[in-house]
Amino acid sequence: MDHSAEFRRWKAQSLSRADLSRKGSVDEDAAEVVELLNSREEFFTTSSCAGRILLLDGSTDGSGVQKQHCCWMLVTHKPCGKDDVMAALKGATSNAVLKFEPFILHVQCRTLQDAQTLHSVAIDSGFRNSGITVGKRGKTMLAVRSTHGLEVPLSRQGKLMVTEEYIEFLVTIANQKMEENKKRIGRFYNCLQHALERKTISNSHSEIKENNNPLCTHKNKRSQGKARDPSVTEGNGTELEGADGLGVSAPFYLEDD
Amino acid sequence: MDHSAEFRRWKAQSLSRADLSRKGSVDEDAAEVVELLNSREEFFTTSSCAGRILLLDGSTDGSGVQKQHCCWMLVTHKPCGKDDVMAALKGATSNAVLKFEPFILHVQCRTLQDAQTLHSVAIDSGFRNSGITVGKRGKTMLAVRSTHGLEVPLSRQGKLMVTEEYIEFLVTIANQKMEENKKRIGRFYNCLQHALERKTISNSHSEIKENNNPLCTHKNKRSQGKARDPSVTEGNGTELEGADGLGVSAPFYLEDD
Numbered sequence: 078m079d080h081s082a083e084f085r086r087w088k089a090q091s092l093s094r095a096d097l098s099r100k101g102s103v104d105e106d107a108a109e110v111v112e113l114l115n116s117r118e119e120f121f122t123t124s125s126c127a128g129r130i131l132l133l134d135g136s137t138d139g140s141g142v143q144k145q146h147c148c149w150m151l152v153t154h155k156p157c158g159k160d161d162v163m164a165a166l167k168g169a170t171s172n173a174v175l176k177f178e179p180f181i182l183h184v185q186c187r188t189l190q191d192a193q194t195l196h197s198v199a200i201d202s203g204f205r206n207s208g209i210t211v212g213k214r215g216k217t218m219l220a221v222r223s224t225h226g227l228e229v230p231l232s233r234q235g236k237l238m239v240t241e242e243y244i245e246f247l248v249t250i251a252n253q254k255m256e257e258n259k260k261r262i263g264r265f266y267n268c269l270q271h272a273l274e275r276k277t278i279s280n281s282h283s284e285i286k287e288n289n290n291p292l293c294t295h296k297n298k299r300s301q302g303k304a305r306d307p308s309v310t311e312g313n314g315t316e317l318e319g320a321d322g323l324g325v326s327a328p329f330y331l332e333d334d
Numbered sequence: 335m336d337h338s339a340e341f342r343r344w345k346a347q348s349l350s351r352a353d354l355s356r357k358g359s360v361d362e363d364a365a366e367v368v369e370l371l372n373s374r375e376e377f378f379t380t381s382s383c384a385g386r387i388l389l390l391d392g393s394t395d396g397s398g399v400q401k402q403h404c405c406w407m408l409v410t411h412k413p414c415g416k417d418d419v420m421a422a423l424k425g426a427t428s429n430a431v432l433k434f435e436p437f438i439l440h441v442q443c444r445t446l447q448d449a450q451t452l453h454s455v456a457i458d459s460g461f462r463n464s465g466i467t468v469g470k471r472g473k474t475m476l477a478v479r480s481t482h483g484l485e486v487p488l489s490r491q492g493k494l495m496v497t498e499e500y501i502e503f504l505v506t507i508a509n510q511k512m513e514e515n516k517k518r519i520g521r522f523y524n525c526l527q528h529a530l531e532r533k534t535i536s537n538s539h540s541e542i543k544e545n546n547n548p549l550c551t552h553k554n555k556r557s558q559g560k561a562r563d564p565s566v567t568e569g570n571g572t573e574l575e576g577a578d579g580l581g582v583s584a585p586f587y588l589e590d591d
Contacts, residue, residue: 189446193468208465208477211450220465229486230507238500246495250487 080215084187087216088121091185098124104154106259110182110266117273119187120195123218128258129154130251131176132162132231134169147171156252159245166244170235177227177251179258180204180265186217195219198272202265221265225258227251337472341444344473345378348442355381361411363516367439367523374530376444377452380475385515386411387508388433389419389488391426404428413509416502423501427492434484434508436515437461437522443474452476455529459522478522482515484508 092115096102103111104127114120135147150173151157151165166173186192192209199207199221206222229247231239239247349372353359360368361384371377392404407430408414408422423430443449449466456464456478463479486504489495496504 189468193470196467206463206465206477206479208463208467208479210453210465211446213450220463222463222465226483227485227487228483230484230504233503238503239496243495246490247487 081187083215084185085118087185091121091123104128106154106262107180107182110262110269113266113269113273114184119191120184123183123185125182126178126180127154127262128180128255129178130157130248130255131178132165132169132173133176134171134173134232136171156255157248159241159248162244162248163241166231166237169232171232172230172234173232173237175227175229175231175247175251177254179223179225179254180221180262181223182221184219184221186219189217192217192219194272194276195221195269198265198268202268203261204265223258223261225254225261227254338444340472341442342375344442348378348380361385363411363519364437364439367519367526370523370526370530371441376448377441380440380442382439383435383437384411384519385434385436385512387414387505387512388435389422389426389430390433391428391430391489393428413512414505416498416505419501419505420498423488423494426489428489429487429491430489430494432484432486432488432504432508434482434511436480436482436511437478437519438480439478441476441478443476446474449474449476451529451533452478452526455522455525459525460518461522480515480518482511482518484511 103125106127107125111122111125114122130151130153131149132151133147134150148169148171150169151161153161162175184195186195189209189211196207196209196219199219203225204221204223206224208220208222210218210220212218227247227250231237231244360382363384364382368379368382371379387408387410388406389408390404391407405426405428407426408418410418419432441452443452446466446468453464453466453476456476460482461478461480463481465477465479467475467477469475484504484507487495488501
């Protein structure tokens with residue numbers, strides 16, 4: 078189903094709405110990707126986050142899950158320093174948790190085929206938890222997601238459970254993940270550009286032939302000898318992918334690199 | 335596209351293959367869900383993991399991402415004790431990381447509509463990072479995924495960076511997440527049963543009307559006043575969901591509870 082006219086209306090409505098995020102604007106590192114997608118007839122973005130380091134303070138309900146309305150003690154889309162976290166922790170009175178959350182993007186797509194094209198780009202760029210949602214009214218959404226995160230409890234009922242040396246160690250790792258995340262966004266942008274150029278040239282296909290594109294190095298390493306079909310079954314294996322979305326038959330590795 | 339005959343063939347092939355996972359069998363807490371899905375014509379599972387606590391030891395390449403072939407020092411699908419982790423850490427000589435990974439399931443679906451039904455069940459049960467993949471050969475896969483994890487660096491080049499007291503604190507949280515994860519699997523099973531019963535009764539629809547089903551409490555809390563469409567756009571918001579997949583317009587909360 079194409080819904081071309083309806084899609085154009087949804088897009089116009091969506092892009093004219095105020096930005097409801099806390100920040101009120103698109104993150105700098107996500108801006109290029111967002112602009113490229115919104116410049117195309119077949120896509121529009123509905124939400125994005127370039128990636129962030131967060132310090133949250135809140136109570137849990139005994140399930141290990143933090144409740145609503147916990148406090149944001151720190152949020153940054155750039156690498157941060159140990160002192161930033163130490164300063165923010167001074168105000169934490171409950172259960173503080175440091176998190177790194179990678180790039181996330183939601184894109185509404187005109188057709189399922191458009192969503193498939195974008196999905197392939199996302200998977201090939203390392204965003205292995207990406208997936209499509211098809212709503213009842215025919216709205217087709219692609220969520221670009223990764224597993225590449227951190228979630229580290231730091232304090233219990235206001236008492237810091239780690240040393241300052243550990244915080245420094247942790248912040249170094251969070252910053253490294255932030256940098257890797259930024260490279261993946263760059264890879265995504267390049268793969269996307271390439272895929273859209275091909276799409277424009279070849280109207281009757283929405284397939285991406287990127288086997289020879291050195292910019293999509295992530296995919297090149299993984300796809301040798303393997304069908305480029307993210308849905309290829311691995312046999313009725315059980316423990317398999319874990320949160321990293323990696324196939325059963327591969328040697329166990331935590332992340333695509 | 336239905337692919338009924340082709341789908342039956344794929345299913346027969348998949349279910350007859352050997353279990354390629356490390357464990358070699360379906361995890362106990364996932365078994366009921368797997369059996370229910372495989373008993374239905376329109377689904378078969380290709381991989382699953384009930385959830386696990388892992389201790390991994392491996393080097394990173396400077397990107398904060400652990401390389402291939404890191405060692406599994408500990409893996410358990412049940413709550414564990416501080417002493418288990420301390421004992422496993424004795425053998426760690428590199429960068430040890432403790433992770434909690436929640437339930438993950440991959441299901442091949444006969445049609446896109448079947449995938450949408452299952453996707454709704456997954457979202458309503460709290461597995462908010464679930465998504466559909468549609469392969470080129472028409473293979474439609476649903477990945478059931480959650481964000482409800484932990485990833486905690488513990489040592490640097492063999493040197494433990496936290497105290498035993500912290501390990502105990504961390505293990506408590508990991509165990510709580512494991513319990514919450516188990517409840518979500520139960521919720522998923524109940525919602526799935528209900529959805530499949532409805533589907534059987536009402537052949538012309540694949541919609542799930544679960545507003546009055548007390549077993550799907552997760553959905554009831556969230557959906558009051560909101561259209562039951564996982565792809566409803568939140569406006570052209572930017573920071574939005576984060577890794578938890580939560581809408582922009584909701585008050586900030588880390589996890590569905």
